[in-house]
Amino acid sequence: MDVNLHTNMILLDVSIERLLETGEAAPRLADVNIELGRGEWVNLVGVNGSGKSTLGRLLAGLAIAGVRGTWNRGFAGTMPSPYVMQQPDAQLFAETPREEIRFALEWQGLAPEAILRETEAILLETGLLAIADLPWDKLSGGQRQLAAVAAAAASRTPLIVFDEATSMLDEQSRRGVREIAAKLNREGTAVVWVTQRLQEIGAKDRAVAMSAGRIVFDGSGGQFLYGRDYPHAVGSEAPPCMACGLRLPYVSRMAIELARLGKLKPPFPETTADWESALRQVAAR
Numbered sequence: 467m468d469v470n471l472h473t474n475m476i477l478l479d480v481s482i483e484r485l486l487e488t489g490e491a492a493p494r495l496a497d498v499n500i501e502l503g504r505g506e507w508v509n510l511v512g513v514n515g516s517g518k519s520t521l522g523r524l525l526a527g528l529a530i531a532g533v534r535g536t537w538n539r540g541f542a543g544t545m546p547s548p549y550v551m552q553q554p555d556a557q558l559f560a561e562t563p564r565e566e567i568r569f570a571l572e573w574q575g576l577a578p579e580a581i582l583r584e585t586e587a588i589l590l591e592t593g594l595l596a597i598a599d600l601p602w603d604k605l606s607g608g609q610r611q612l613a614a615v616a617a618a619a620a621s622r623t624p625l626i627v628f629d630e631a632t633s634m635l636d637e638q639s640r641r642g643v644r645e646i647a648a649k650l651n652r653e654g655t656a657v658v659w660v661t662q663r664l665q666e667i668g669a670k671d672r673a674v675a676m677s678a679g680r681i682v683f684d685g686s687g688g689q690f691l692y693g694r695d696y697p698h699a700v701g702s703e704a705p706p707c708m709a710c711g712l713r714l715p716y717v718s719r720m721a722i723e724l725a726r727l728g729k730l731k732p733p734f735p736e737t738t739a740d741w742e743s744a745l746r747q748v749a750a751r
């Protein structure tokens with residue numbers, strides 16, 4: 467057995483340079499240090515061009531030229547992990563959702579009956595059964611992305627990287643993809659979730675933020691939005707989120723303002739139901 471399978475994935479001082487049009491070298495990744503545990507969920511955030519996709523691809527084990535540093539993919543093994551991108555079309559191999567999922571299962575060398583059984587179960591679970599045999603051009607972008615994610619999930623790898631996989635989707639498809647990722651994670655798959663949607667990150671979830679190729683923050687979602695003292699207090703200085711050029715989500719700005727007025731104390735509500743009850747209390751005071 468591979469002794470690495472129970473160890474964390476580790477990148478130490480990893481850098482990649484890129485050449486600018488002027489001929490100068492600029493960092494694509496600079497001195498990146500990160501550790502990822504088996505079954506962990508990591509949110510990777512940062513402004514456009516900050517290096518999220520490059521790091522995501524590296525964590526997925528995809529080859530990138532010119533990488534320097536040390537890395538060990540530990541529990542993720544030596545084979546590349548599925549890397550789900552924004553645009554589904556570049557990652558679809560087969561002609562229909564059913565074939566796409568069957569291919570992923572065939573790669574694992576399952577027996578034909580097991581492939582048939584699993585394919586049906588996955589199609590049913592992901593809500594793709596009714597459109598399982600339609601060609602891609604008869605499906606919406608959201609349905610094609612769901613099929614790509616279902617196939618990635620079928621491959622049962624210890625890690626999946628989602629690179630802004632829901633950014634082009636409507637709310638229903640977005641929820642569908644997110645649910646598949648959450649289920650995989652509950653079952654033990656580590657997930658790297660690259661996103662620009664900060665409202666997706668829970669206060670206790672791990673957030674890793676990048677800026678100009680560097681990791682500039684690695685901590686909880688709450689600390690990223692409200693400062694290092696969260697949930698005990700809200701920092702008076704710009705939180706790490708703003709320091710790396712991202713806008714605070716609307717609800718976070720509202721929470722900070724209510725805290726400043728003395729009407730709300732951290733930890734702040736997270737679900738819609740908790741917000742409704744908190745706002746009722748604020749209004750009643």
Ligand SMILES: Nc1ncnc2c1ncn2[C@@H]1O[C@H](COP(=O)(O)OP(=O)(O)OP(=O)(O)O)[C@@H](O)[C@H]1O
Nearest residue numbers: 484485493494512513514515516517518519520521
């Ligand atoms: N194949 C490549 N060769 C050279 N430079 C690249 C390559 N791909 C990306 N870059 C550059 O590396 C930097 C980081 O890009 P990357 O795509 O990793 O960032 P990102 O945070 O994912 O951005 P976005 O949100 O726009 O996808 C950018 O300056 C980008 O222009």
